[in-house]
Amino acid sequence: QVQLVESGGGLVQAGDSLSVSCAASGLTFDYAAMGWFRQAPGKERELVAGLKMSGTTTYYADSVKGRFTLSRDNAKKTMYLQMNSLKPEDTAVYYCAARRMAIGVPLRADQYNYWGQGTQVTVSS
Numbered sequence: 078q079v080q081l082v083e084s085g086g087g088l089v090q091a092g093d094s095l096s097v098s099c100a101a102s103g104l105t106f107d108y109a110a111m112g113w114f115r116q117a118p119g120k121e122r123e124l125v126a127g128l129k130m131s132g133t134t135t136y137y138a139d140s141v142k143g144r145f146t147l148s149r150d151n152a153k154k155t156m157y158l159q160m161n162s163l164k165p166e167d168t169a170v171y172y173c174a175a176r177r178m179a180i181g182v183p184l185r186a187d188q189y190n191y192w193g194q195g196t197q198v199t200v201s202s
Contacts, residue, residue, distance in 0.1 A: 099173030
């Protein structure tokens, strides 16, 4: 049974930084990919950033390049998303997702097998 547990998130002001983390259990990292999606009210869920859990393959949406950074700790089976220079448009529920076996970083939500419960990130102007 794969479980993804997110932590972090919260309310910050524009320009602030925030970090969210996703701890995975029951997932073999050798071939897996994980990603952070976000969904704002009335909008589709979009991939913000993703990475292969082995190797160096990463993906960042254009809207967050240079501001968000992914990292991972395979020993702790945890993925982190450091979000800097936050903007009000970054406000959304952020979801951690995992795909058990992936060649690269899947870009569509329907390509992921497992999801966390979501954590709210709110950026005030």
